[in-house]
Amino acid sequence: MSDDVSRETPSVPDAARRAFTSDRLGLAARYTELLATEGVVRGLIGPREADKLWDRHVLNSAVLGEAIPQGARVCDIGTGAGLPGVVVAIARPDLTMTLVEPLLRRTTFLDEVVAELGLDHVRVVRGRAEDLHGTETFDVVTSRAVAPLDRLLGWSMPLVAPTGSLVAMKGRSVHDEISAAAGLLTTWRCAEPEVLELGAGIVDPQTTVLRVSWADPSRIGWPLARGPQRSSRQRQKQRRAQREAQ
Template sequence: MIPSDDPALRAELDAGLHTLGLAPMLAGPLLVYLDLLARWNRTYNLTAIRDPREMVTRHLLDSLAMVPHVAGVPTLADLGTGPGLPGIPLAVALPGLQVTLVESNGKKARFLREAVRTLRLANAEVAESRIEAVERPGAFAAITARALATLSDILAAGGHLPAPGGRLLAMKGLRPDDEIAALPPGWGLVAVHPLRVPGLDAERHLVVVERT
């Protein structure tokens, strides 16, 4: 059974969207994305999570939990996006957000291009590149990364991409106080937002860092 044919999975996604205060109409394109991810994952091993219900919680809803903190941001680079997380769910939920999906792995980049085409995401593009090789300095209002590296490592690779006053929105599990204390010169902490992910019994935080 493909994910979109599973009524229990659809109900779980619907409930999660409701809890996050997001429109129920998002379930349709999100399930198309999940179908595509599950199908490609059987051949290309794009994510270690293979159970579609776990994908709903740990991929879709986890990514969408940061929507309130991205709403109003015009341009976002999703660094080391893998199969498009959080970038593709954010692009689906926020049509006014222009998302650049940065991924150096060729198989994952091919999947990303297929996902953008299938979902007709006019507000998403794929940059098949290492993060530090993306030659668009100052081009983004914000950059994000999900379970990629330490805050310092993310900024070392992608710190050239945010515009003046631009921000890093880093998705983390436990509050990373040691990483915050080790922020490189020129960057300062703005906020740490606890995130509640429906169905996930684990701590999640969004760390907001700004160029000082």
């Protein structure tokens, strides 16, 4: 990556030293620098966000690791410029991370970041979540600002292993999303969703996270995949709507 971008990058806040171990802090700082420079130049990060990267994006993403078990296989769908996937991978080298993103300019940036930072436990996949349906499953499927829960279930749950979970970063409307998706949660045979507040002493306000697991690991549900009553035209319409929304 080019180092001749003149924009001044944000300094490392004290809270970052609590979110990252000393041997990973330099990687987090370099990634934040790349977001503030190359990310802005390439249109991946808005120029007004550059000065807020640590508080609003990096630290906010780093604390997601509190909800991820040791040694988990993680898939971050719609990762964009790597939020939260790259940040979580920097903070948690014990994880195996797959970043899924359909846009070439973003995956190009991600490939360069992974190479420069030496994140050999991170894989970049250019595509959409549904491209992996039926071929791979993960212990944790993460996302950040991708879609409301009712749509997110259809993209994420087919990737969730029987004993795994969807772990999505959400905002103040999380309880409204849960209510709106109540019927689908039942259809998908999901357990009662959990709302977690993460990052005490690191971020303020804390990061709100929604966790959804299977109600019965022996009877996971794939209602959208197996619905034989739907016509081919209906299935095509649904897939098109999902692609446009991602």
